[in-house]
Amino acid sequence: MADIALISVAAPPRLRAGLKRGGLRLWIGAALVALLVLSALFAPVLAPHDPLAQDLMSAQLPPAWMTGGDPAYLLGTDSLGRCVLSRLINSARTAVMVALIAATLAAAIGVALGLFAGSFGGWVDQSISRLIDVWMAFPPVLLSIVLAAVIGAGLTSVIAAIVVVDWTRFARVIRAETMVQLTRDYAAAAQVIGLSRARLLRLEILPNLVPLLVTLLAVEMGIAILVEVILSFVGISVAGDTPTWGSMIAEGRQIVYQAPWIMALPIVCIITSVIGLNLFGDGLRLALDPVQRS
Amino acid sequence: MTATLAVDGLTVAIGAANVLRGISLEVQPGEVRGLVGESGAGKSMLGRAVLGLLPANAAVTAGRIAFEGRDLMAMAEAERRSLLGRRIALIPQDPMTSLNPVKRIGAQIGNLLRHHLGLSKRAALVRSLELLTEVAIREPVRVLGLYPHEISGGMRQRVLIAMAFACDPALVIADEPTTALDVTVQRQVLQLVERLRLRHGSAVLFVTHDLGVVAKICRSMTVLHAGRVLEEGETANVLTRPRHAYTRALLAATPRADRPAEALRPVPPALLEQLWSEAYRLDHVAAEAV
Numbered sequence: 001m002a003d004i005a006l007i008s009v010a011a012p013p014r015l016r017a018g019l020k021r022g023g024l025r026l027w028i029g030a031a032l033v034a035l036l037v038l039s040a041l042f043a044p045v046l047a048p049h050d051p052l053a054q055d056l057m058s059a060q061l062p063p064a065w066m067t068g069g070d071p072a073y074l075l076g077t078d079s080l081g082r083c084v085l086s087r088l089i090n091s092a093r094t095a096v097m098v099a100l101i102a103a104t105l106a107a108a109i110g111v112a113l114g115l116f117a118g119s120f121g122g123w124v125d126q127s128i129s130r131l132i133d134v135w136m137a138f139p140p141v142l143l144s145i146v147l148a149a150v151i152g153a154g155l156t157s158v159i160a161a162i163v164v165v166d167w168t169r170f171a172r173v174i175r176a177e178t179m180v181q182l183t184r185d186y187a188a189a190a191q192v193i194g195l196s197r198a199r200l201l202r203l204e205i206l207p208n209l210v211p212l213l214v215t216l217l218a219v220e221m222g223i224a225i226l227v228e229v230i231l232s233f234v235g236i237s238v239a240g241d242t243p244t245w246g247s248m249i250a251e252g253r254q255i256v257y258q259a260p261w262i263m264a265l266p267i268v269c270i271i272t273s274v275i276g277l278n279l280f281g282d283g284l285r286l287a288l289d290p291v292q293r294s
Numbered sequence: 295m296t297a298t299l300a301v302d303g304l305t306v307a308i309g310a311a312n313v314l315r316g317i318s319l320e321v322q323p324g325e326v327r328g329l330v331g332e333s334g335a336g337k338s339m340l341g342r343a344v345l346g347l348l349p350a351n352a353a354v355t356a357g358r359i360a361f362e363g364r365d366l367m368a369m370a371e372a373e374r375r376s377l378l379g380r381r382i383a384l385i386p387q388d389p390m391t392s393l394n395p396v397k398r399i400g401a402q403i404g405n406l407l408r409h410h411l412g413l414s415k416r417a418a419l420v421r422s423l424e425l426l427t428e429v430a431i432r433e434p435v436r437v438l439g440l441y442p443h444e445i446s447g448g449m450r451q452r453v454l455i456a457m458a459f460a461c462d463p464a465l466v467i468a469d470e471p472t473t474a475l476d477v478t479v480q481r482q483v484l485q486l487v488e489r490l491r492l493r494h495g496s497a498v499l500f501v502t503h504d505l506g507v508v509a510k511i512c513r514s515m516t517v518l519h520a521g522r523v524l525e526e527g528e529t530a531n532v533l534t535r536p537r538h539a540y541t542r543a544l545l546a547a548t549p550r551a552d553r554p555a556e557a558l559r560p561v562p563p564a565l566l567e568q569l570w571s572e573a574y575r576l577d578h579v580a581a582e583a584v
Binding site (some may be wrong): 121184185186188189190191192193194195196199203204207208210289 | 345346347350372375376377378379380383384386387388391392393394395396397405406409410454457
């Protein structure tokens with residue numbers, strides 16, 4: 001860009017204005033997402049215990065602040081005496097990995113096909129759109145289970161399942177928005193300066209889709225986390241001994257009357273993560289959109 | 295001398311309806327030609343046809359468009375694209391929407407310069423500053439770092455004019471560039487177009503329905519009605535001695551301070567053929583001679 005030298009002059013006040021537009025949503029969302037990502041990154045350092053170490057002598061301990069709690073196990077232990085806090089922190093790794101990889105891949109496929117359909121129109125658009133229609137009629141969880149059965153349980157199949165199912169979400173929205181943007185005068189003006197279709201899409205249209213894409217990505221990451229939870233709840237996610245929120249819920253479900261916190265805590269983690277991602281995406285969209293909308 | 299733009303018998307159809315019916319028109323190098331007519335006469339459609347920007351449902355069914363002697367429609371797509379923005383430029387109608395809303399002014403001008411002239415980032419930046427200075431934008435450095443919504447409509451139109459003239463085009467199509475602007479800004483924009491045209495040696499096809507604008511800056515003019523050329527000639531002649539009854543009606547409909555304007559009445563379809571016929575035009579010339 002020609003204005004590289006100028007950005008440094010103009011950027012700081014604009015950044016501040018952007019952060020202001022993002023508002024409280026952006027800050028709360030960023031804090032929650034940061035918490036999630038940091039615990040995933042530094043899980044080995046942060047976790048007070050080995051998430052797999054069993055201590056049957058202190059099984060089903062309540063959180064430390066409840067009567068009978070042990071300060072060594074801040075959030076208590078599960079039925080095998082494993083530290084719940086350490087398991088929650090380590091579970092974040094799987095969640096973050098699935099969210100990042102699956103959402104990015106789904107977005108890449110969806111954006112490419114959406115741009116393609118939206119800009120070519122005609123039979124290209126018709127075939128992609130019909131494909132999306134048929135695809136979306138398929139129950140996603142069922143498709144994931146089938147996929148897991150075919151390529152085997154594990155992180156790869158979880159990610160594959162999410163990508164295969166969810167690219168449609170991106171493709172549909174991006175296709176519609178591409179069509180809208182192409183009717184704008186600036187798109188015509190860009191054609192008149194002799195840009196080819198590929199350059200027009202990349203240089204002119206795509207930047208206009210960024211705020212939308214950011215929101216979609218954040219929402220998709222939340223959905224990916226949920227899908228991973230569902231799949232690990234039914235036991236077709238990552239290998240058995242890796243802690244995940246879904247498997248923790250499944251284990252806690254059996255002793256929910258004796259030790260409700262074992263099931264409640266991973267649920268709290270899931271909800272905060274998804275809410276955090278949604279808020280963050282929403283705030284980012286507002287902050288990134290240079291055309292201020294009230 | 296080869297005409298910069300030569301449109302010959304151009305017919306454009308949308309579905310079964312012809313919106314341009316056998317239009318012929320020439321723009322000589324350095325000439326400023328006004329293209330006037332009421333709404334729906336096909337003025338903008340002609341401009342769009344030259345730029346290859348016809349709507350998807352419109353098709354050229356006859357005629358040719360030659361730019362500096364080369365047939366634009368027979369030309370390979372890549373070759374045509376290399377002319378657009380470099381040799382043929384557009385000043386669009388609505389400055390509010392014709393700039394990309396999410397890109398800084400500097401990036402938009404810079405991309406154009408780098409795309410067509412192969413300038414380096416630094417050279418493009420320097421050139422952008424020159425161009426903005428040329429269109430009398432104060433604080434060009436600051437403006438380059440702004441987004442389109444952060445500057446006024448008049449400023450945006452200046453930026454678009456700067457971009458149109460950036461590569462020294464042979465032909466600039468100005469599609470009602472002053473319509474969306476308020477009157478005080480209109481005059482400045484016209485002066486600017488006039489000044490840049492002279493400096494860059496470009497011919498201008500000025501599409502407008504404002505006869506005052508035509509009188510001010512166009513040496514010659516073409517009057518369109520319902521997709522046909524009704525009259526053309528030197529602006530001074532057409533405006534003072536209109537040969538065609540429709541041109542006269544158009545002139546009478548121009549608001550003036552010293553007399554009330556007459557409403558421009560649409561021609562009933564039944565009379566259209568008559569209006570276009572050579573006989574009708576000659577009748578009037580004869581009537582005038584008497």
